[in-house]
Amino acid sequence: MDAACAEHTHGYIEHKDELLKRLRRAEGQVRGVQRMVQEDEYCIDILTQVSAATKALERVALELLDDHLRHCVASAAAEGGAVAAEKLHEASAAIARLVR
Numbered sequence: 275m276d277a278a279c280a281e282h283t284h285g286y287i288e289h290k291d292e293l294l295k296r297l298r299r300a301e302g303q304v305r306g307v308q309r310m311v312q313e314d315e316y317c318i319d320i321l322t323q324v325s326a327a328t329k330a331l332e333r334v335a336l337e338l339l340d341d342h343l344r345h346c347v348a349s350a351a352a353e354g355g356a357v358a359a360e361k362l363h364e365a366s367a368a369i370a371r372l373v374r
Contacts (some may be wrong), residue, residue, distance in 0.1 A: 285341030296334050303327035342368070343364055 286293055304327050310320045343365060350361035 286338055287331070289337075293334055293337060296330060296337075300327050300330035302363035303330060321361060332372070339365070339372065 303323060307320060307323045307327060310323060347361045347365050350358045
């Protein structure tokens with residue numbers, strides 16, 4: 275656990291089961307894509323499934339980002355100083371990776 279969140283658990287703990295459910299769904303979609311390629315399915319159908327899997331992972335990422343902002347970043351902002359600056363930079367970099 276990092277220093278800014280040391281006093282409490284990570285925000286996603288409250289809905290960890292929902293995140294795991296979403297991840298299992300995405301995993302199933304990726305396996306479906308693998309099967310479709312193995313079975314020489316139509317390209318557009320495969321791309322549709324890739325898009326669905328991508329969206330499922332994006333939803334997980336956005337939920338985790340929201341939790342991080344509400345918990346770790348908010349806690350660090352209340353503390354102020356270098357810890358706040360570090361957490362804001364970290365969140366900004368995570369957002370940049372998501373939108374690339």
